[in-house]
Every structure is written in C-alpha cells, then in structure tokens.
Amino acid sequence: MNSKIKQLFFEYYRDNFTIDETVIGNFRQREYALVPFDAPDKMVRHLAFSEFSELKKYILRNVPLHLYYSTAYYNTPQARNMDEKGWLGADLVFDIDVDHIPTKCKEEHDTWRCLDCNAEGKGMPPEKCPKCGSSRIDKEVWVCNKCLMVAIDETLRLVEEFLCDDFGINRKDIAVYFSGHRGFHIHVEDKRMLRLDQDARREIVDYIKGNGIKVELFNPLPKLSEPGWRGTIAQGIYEILSMINEGNEFIEGLTERDIKYLYEHRESIIKALDDNTIGSFRMPKPLLRRLVEQIVNRKAVNIDERVTTDIKRLIRFPESLHGKTGLKVTKVDLSVITEFDPFNDATWLQTSIKIKVIERIPKLELGSLKLDLSPGDIVILPASIALYIALRGKGEMVELI
Ligand SMILES: [Zn+2]
Ligand SMILES: [Zn+2]
CATH class of the missing domain: 3.40.5 (Ribosomal Protein L9; domain 1)
Structure with missing residues (x-):
C-alpha cells in the first residue's frame, strides 16, 4: 500500500511542486528538514540549499512524508549545532489549529484512549488522562467541515482585527496557508518583526489571546471606536446589550442579576459607549470582570503560542504534502477563504x-x-x-x- 502512496507523492513532487521564488524570502539562509517516506520516525535536519531547484532535486531522491523549513534565517543554516547556526532573525508566524480549539462536532468524530490504563472517551482529547494522569494518549482526530469553519473564522479575525488593524501590518506582508490538516499557518514577513526575541513574541501572543487583561482598564467604559482591546470590549458590551430586551435573557458567563443590572442601566451605558456623547459610566467591578472575560473569550484568537514564541521553529514548506492527510500546504486568498474546501482546493x-x-x-x-x-x-x-x-x-x- 505504502509504495502506491509513495509513488503518488513522488509524482506530485516531480510534476506539480513549484513555488514562486519570492514565497520564501532569504532562501539560502533557511534550514530545511524532512521526514523521509521510508523512515517516518526520523527527522532529517540541518539541510541548506541555494535555490528551490536544488531542494527539488534533493527531495526527488528522498521523497518526503513531511517537508519543513525554518522560520528563522541563519548565517550557517547547515550547522548541526543550533548555537553555531548564527541566528539572524525569524518571520513572525501563527498557527491556528482546530486541535487546540474545542468544537462541538469533535464529540462525533474524535476519540482518545490512554495507553497506560486504557481509559477512553469521545471529543477533544485531554492533555492528561483524567483517570491515571498519564500523558501517553492515543488520539484519533478528524477534520470536518465544521471544524474547518471555526479555523477559518479565527484566521480571518487574527489577520484583519489583530495583525492589520491593531499592529498595522501591511496585508501584502501576510501570507496564509492551509496547514494540510486541521488549520492555517499565518506567515508575516515584515522587516520590523524579524529581530523580535522570544519575550517580544510572547507579548504579541498575550495581546492576541487577551492573557492577563486588567479589568480596571475598562472603567469608566471605553468608547466604541477606540483602538485595540478597549474598542473591542466596548463593542462586546454593546453586542450584549443588544441581546437584552426584557431583562430576563440567558447570556453565557453572566448571572441573572448582571442581566437585570444591564437592562436597567441600558440607556446610560449605551450613551457612555457612544463616540459622540461625553457621558461616562462606571460599571460595578465584579460585573465588569465577567463581561470582560466573556468578551475576551469570544474575541481573542486561539493561536498555538508555542509556534509564535519559538524563534527557531520548523514549519511546513509551502505547497508540500502533509504526510498524515495527503493534502497540500496551500496558499489561501483571504477574500475567498470562507469557500475553502481542502479536498478540492488543496489537492492536485x-x-x-x-x-x-x-x-x-x-x-x-x-x-x-x-x-x-x-x-x-x-x-x-x-x-x-x-x-x-x-x-x-x-x-x-x-x-x-
Ligand atoms: Zn490513563
Ligand atoms: Zn468537526
């Protein structure tokens, strides 16, 4: 069976594997790595090539199950010791993977089993076995259309609301790739970001995930058009108010008393949020905390922080095949991402x-x-x-x- 699949992979790389040279900036300064088809437990690292055609020749002799390149640039990318590579900088990358996002449909299609005590369950696999605490969990996960829609929504919000609006990154410096499995990789090639160290990238992650947001920042209430999280929280409160018509609605994360309070103070709160009025409003702190938490949950983007904070990360090579799915790491145009169907758009x-x-x-x-x-x-x-x-x-x- 494997030989038939290997032949398909080989033919793909021989006949269809091309990239525009500009897709990977500083091609010579990157490290390349692959998992060979015939040795799926092995990672061949520290490869370096001067141009794409050289890489292509190499992989036709060593058909990869997975192919990667470094987000980092190095003086000597082929050095076998990370300290000798001479780190020069790294693209800013984000990974949005449904693996890390709880979706309801996982109850239907994902299962897990503990390799130590055999406990098993449906839905999102736990990090540790709830019965014996082991982290040796065997998971069977699938990607369905619903999962993919969640990833698409997160990707759009990351790019539009955070990267473009809040960080002022130019749309043309952002490339979005279907990861080949359950999500998207977002690559930012912006010179201003290249030299950011791990701590700086950690701050970016915290901002996007809304980690450690201080509730006091929002009292008195911000205005709707303010930039960043202040405006986002104002909009979130406005959206919640628009769901309250009688004062007895159920809204996740809020108590009955909260709803009643919001209902009774509706007019003054809306006035305070409005950009065109001078009014201000101070919210009781416990209520504001629950509001902020609820809004951050909805508006933050669920990125995998390990990927963004790792400045020596290997990431899937554009247009390469994902060895667990056979799907292609495909560049996706954001204007049509909601129509994206991997089994049609990420296959050759x-x-x-x-x-x-x-x-x-x-x-x-x-x-x-x-x-x-x-x-x-x-x-x-x-x-x-x-x-x-x-x-x-x-x-x-x-x-x-
Ligand atoms: Zn167990
Ligand atoms: Zn699903």
Missing part, C-alpha cells in the same frame, strides 16, 4: 481512487461528501479523500480510477 489529484476500508470511519462531512464507512466496504472516492483515509491507516488503496 483530479482522479478517483478505489479503496478498501479496513477500520471504521466515523460519521463525517468532508468537503461535499458525507462519510460513514465500515471495515470491508469497497468504495470509489475522490482521490483526495481516499488518500486521506489511506494515510490515516483506515483503508487500503486498491487502484486509481
């Missing part, structure tokens, strides 16, 4: 594949298909979906159609 395969199912596949919506397959089923599927199932070890490729 236009054919169909006949596949024999060997393990149960949960009810899933993938692209335009609804799946629910049992062992022994033999089905013809769009090649991208068949390859995805085969790479998950849930089916065997029979033939290309």
